Amino acid sequence: MSDLDIRPAAPADIPTIVAMLADDPLGAQRESPDDLTPYTAAFERLAQDPNQHQVVAVREGRVVGTLQLTIIPGLSRRGSTRSIIEGVRIHADERGSGLGTRLIEWAIGESRRQNCQLVQLTSDATRTDARRFYERLGFEASHVGFKMSI
Amino acid sequence: MSDLDIRPAAPADIPTIVAMLADDPLGAQRESPDDLTPYTAAFERLAQDPNQHQVVAVREGRVVGTLQLTIIPGLSRRGSTRSIIEGVRIHADERGSGLGTRLIEWAIGESRRQNCQLVQLTSDATRTDARRFYERLGFEASHVGFKMSI
Numbered sequence: 001m002s003d004l005d006i007r008p009a010a011p012a013d014i015p016t017i018v019a020m021l022a023d024d025p026l027g028a029q030r031e032s033p034d035d036l037t038p039y040t041a042a043f044e045r046l047a048q049d050p051n052q053h054q055v056v057a058v059r060e061g062r063v064v065g066t067l068q069l070t071i072i073p074g075l076s077r078r079g080s081t082r083s084i085i086e087g088v089r090i091h092a093d094e095r096g097s098g099l100g101t102r103l104i105e106w107a108i109g110e111s112r113r114q115n116c117q118l119v120q121l122t123s124d125a126t127r128t129d130a131r132r133f134y135e136r137l138g139f140e141a142s143h144v145g146f147k148m149s150i
Numbered sequence: 151m152s153d154l155d156i157r158p159a160a161p162a163d164i165p166t167i168v169a170m171l172a173d174d175p176l177g178a179q180r181e182s183p184d185d186l187t188p189y190t191a192a193f194e195r196l197a198q199d200p201n202q203h204q205v206v207a208v209r210e211g212r213v214v215g216t217l218q219l220t221i222i223p224g225l226s227r228r229g230s231t232r233s234i235i236e237g238v239r240i241h242a243d244e245r246g247s248g249l250g251t252r253l254i255e256w257a258i259g260e261s262r263r264q265n266c267q268l269v270q271l272t273s274d275a276t277r278t279d280a281r282r283f284y285e286r287l288g289f290e291a292s293h294v295g296f297k298m299s300i
Contacts, residue, residue, distance in 0.1 A: 030228065040229075045223040075193060078182050078189070086226065112300050119300055122296070124293055125293060139298045141296055144273050144275055145292065150266060150268065150269055
């Protein structure tokens with residue numbers, strides 16, 4: 001495999017990121033790759049927030065993966081800072097290549113660099129492969145994740 | 151029950167908030183109410199971040215509950231903004247009084263006000279009462295919550 005670069009996402013990456021968000025059993029029902037307007041607005045907001053890190057993985061000039069890392073200060077656990085990983089997507093051509101592991105390891109490393117004491121994420125319970133994947137990386141499936149659309 | 155006020159936490163509330171974080175089967179093992187230094191530093195960081203809302207519930211001048219609400223912009227779900235609730239604590243004297251419901255309803259209302267489309271939280275799987283509580287409020291236990299200490 002050729003070299004992989006993980007770098008902050010740029011506005012020009014938005015169409016590819018959205019295409020990856022949509023190319024997913026759950027994402028297909030909730031994304032709109034034909035209308036990028038809401039994504040462009042959200043990207044601007046992310047870009048202005050120093051606690052937000054939307055990154056892309058690039059191989060041979062092609063964006064092949066993405067995730068969002070959020071840094072969250074807090075009082076609990078002796079004033080611990082935690083990070084949250086959201087929206088992990090790997091291009092269909094790259095699934096099974098170890099790129100998911102590389103992206104999550106990048107997120108863990110960046111969380112350490114930012115003095116986080118905890119990394120967390122939630123995964124839809126219907127994504128049965130995800131549990132094995134995250135446990136193999138050292139995560140513990142210790143929590144129940146609740147969501148409410150409002 | 152007398153009137154309840156939910157307001158942003160102030161530095162003077164830190165000792166009471168930390169005492170509530172520690173007065174909990176899980177919190178007792180991971181908090182240090184005798185040393186407030188790390189909490190004071192974390193509070194300053196929270197206070198400077200416009201996406202962070204550490205609030206307290208006050209009844210008759212006494213702080214009786216707390217939670218942290220974080221606003222997270224993002225690309226997924228058509229550029230949805232989501233909120234995350236962390237560190238929900240109710241003073242021992244007030245448990246069963248409906249205060250937990252009031253605090254979570256406040257967080258949902260504030261999330262709507264800030265144009266969030268999704269509210270989420272994780273609860274330790276050992277907190278068996280929590281599942282019923284959140285489901286009654288309209289949350290769906292649709293996700294697995296993964297954590298890793300680093």
